[in-house]
Amino acid sequence: MGKSLNGKELGTGISQRNDGLYQARFINRFGKRQTIYAKTLSEVRHKLRTEQCNDEKAVNVVDRSMTLDKWFDIWLDTCKKNCRNSTKGSYVTHYKRIQEELGWRKLTSLNLIVMQEAFNKLKTDNARKNSKKILVDMLNKAVDTDLLVKNVAKQINTVISKEEKKERRVLTLKETDLFLKQAKGTFYENLFILALETGLRVGELSALQWEDIDLKNKVIHVRHTLCYFSRNGKYVFEMHDTKTNNGKRAIPLTVKAINSLECQKLQ
Structure with a gap:
């Protein structure tokens, strides 16, 4: 007493x-x-x-002073510890869009209105969509850690500008021929031919090594990707395994692709 x-x-x-x-x-x-x-x-x-x-009722939190900025650092270092550096870099990019408006706020003060106002200031629906993914995951982990009762970020509306999705455009046969004529004799000619014949992504093309190429069986084994991202204020290249198992695949080679690889090997 x-x-x-x-x-x-x-x-x-x-x-x-x-x-x-x-x-x-x-x-x-x-x-x-x-x-x-x-x-x-x-x-x-x-x-x-x-x-x-x-x-x-489990409404109270472990640390009432926890800000979103502080939680982002903990979330990135702990919950995303095993992610690639390039992936972490993309998380930082998406978070920075909302950091000025929300980073200084305490987790317990992040109501839907406050967050929606911050997201409304972003320039595109795509930017809102990517930043929401990061915020939702962050606050999900905060709920799991008993820092929050529920994750209201799930209710954020990201479709405001209602931008029309641009249809992907591919080169016509005539445009492809014209492109290769202009590339003939240049340093990247063989690379351009291989790209057009295989449909490989830029990162996958850049990461190709001779041990990935089986000319005898006319196939390329996609195992790696070359990432380019910002680290400590400087942009760096880093080789990674493909992000998913589905990314590891074997691509058959056309006669044109094989010729370009053989020419490249002679250089």
Whole structure:
């Protein structure tokens, strides 16, 4: 039982400090001692009941001062520890779009209106979509860690500009012939031919090594991709295995592709 300055019993966990301020303490569900302060006895009792009720309903959080910026660093270093550096770089890019508006805010203050206003300021629906993916995953982990009760970021609307999706355009046969005529004799001629004949992505083409190419069986084994991304303010190249198992594949070679590879090998 705690006591007031004049010796009056105040109840379990409640006491009065020498400066007259009342304080109440209890052990929350995380095993940590919480302390509540108030100027009057009735106020501190009310706050204590509220906090104990929140604790029982799992509404309270481990760290009330946790900001979104601080949580992003923890999320990236802990939850995404095994991701590629290039993938982490893309997470940083998508997060930076909303950092100025939301990064300084405490997790407990991130309501739907606050977040939607920040997303409305982004220039495109695609930017909103990518940044939402990062934020939703971050807050999902915050819920799993008992930092939040629910993830309201899931309700953010990303379709505002209603941009029309541009149809992918491919070169016609006539355009392909014209392109290769212009590329003839250049340093990249063989690379361009191989790209057109196989449909490989730029990163996959750049990562090709001779051990990946089986001219005897007329096939290319796609095993790696070359990534170009920012690290500590500088852009660097880094070789990685393909991101998924589906990315590892064997691509048959046409006669034209084989000729370009044989020419390249002679150079």
